[in-house]
Amino acid sequence: MQLSEVQKWIYEFYSKRGWTEYGPFIRVGFLMEEVGEVAQAVRTYEIGRDRPDETEKSLQESRQAIVEELGDVIGNVTLLANIYDISLEEIMEAHQNKLTERFQQEKKD
Helix, strand or coil: CHHHHHEEEHHHHHHHCCCCHHHHHHHHHHHHHHHHHHHHHHHHHHHCCCCCCCCCCCCCHHHHHHHHHHHHCCCCHHHHHHHHCCHHHHHHHHHHHHHHCCCCHHCCC
């Protein structure tokens, strides 16, 4: 799936549920919550939770949790980009250019 298709699908799906009505400060809050859930999923995968009130997950279940939580992060990043009329392609191009320019010196050494 192309980034533009992803961005369109996320907007349409979230829009049907009224989730696109939140402003940037609320959206950033949701993004931070989801990043925390990624951190928890990675911890569970890497070292486990070691809590008596939680059952152990298999590595496959733990990996799937990481996949799902990363999807939630991408969804929130996409909606934040939409607020500012920024395409995911523009984000990735700017990111690539920034890193390429920043680390250009390494290639010359």
